[in-house]
Amino acid sequence: MVKPATILKTMPVLAVLAGLGATFALAGPIEDRQAGMKQVGKAMGAFAGIAKGEAPYDAAVVKTNADAMLAGMKQAFANFTPGSEKGPPETYAKPEIWSDPEGVKAAEDTALKAVEAMAATTDEAGFKTALAGLGEGCKGCHTKYRRPKD
Template sequence: MKKTIAHTILGMLALSLATAASAQVKPEDQIKYRQAGYRFMSWNMGKIKGNLEGSYNKDQVAAAADAIAGIANSGMGALYGPGTDKAIGSVKTRVKPEFFKEGENVGKLAREFNAATNDLAKAAAGGDAAAVKTAFGKVGESCKGCHDKYRESE
């Protein structure tokens, strides 16, 4: 219980700091930073998938799951500031305009994603590959739910 409260407080603090910091970050840099965060999460998802499909190393999985949850809970929403809804020079974005118009639904999807990543980190800390596989699938579903609605295809 204490850990959950601490995570909630840290998440709220990170969001407030990120929101204040985003006001000082140029829109093109916000796009670059959020893309880097998603790439890093994707890389860690790949590490977990590799472990689930091959030789399972619980320490590698736990580290990757913690990294994913850490980034998911870091306040990345602040990197969707004004002017980040379209390409800026050579900095491209695949976010659909609806993302910026449907804040309530985007917030719901973000909360679901954060909860799924936290559940993955908790499952990974327990070391049970079957529990990780289930939680990993839920994170993937959460990613897909947002991508399908708010991300342009390549």
């Protein structure tokens, strides 16, 4: 038989675990795609620092950030699931992302290839060329499938 004192000692731990479970259960496709895009934004910040001359070109830094960006994009792209058109939380995805699967797939492929090109750079000139392609790749989704933040 379990003693009442033991039950009272374990209740706070159970409450914390239950709260964590509720937190994880509340995360959904919108939060997951936003988390992926935050990862993309962080990597883009590292690229911007190099492009502006605030940081030197370093192929290893570029590769690490490109890999993080690729993972973030894949996470975001995988979470545009049916039923995630509206929040909460607020989503900035336009309805066209759910009604134009061929266009979305083409835009995703272009963006992913641009990140792969960035990861493969070996010098600053190649980096600058890849960065322009990456900007266009990101624009391909954002222009057509993302509404501006209010």
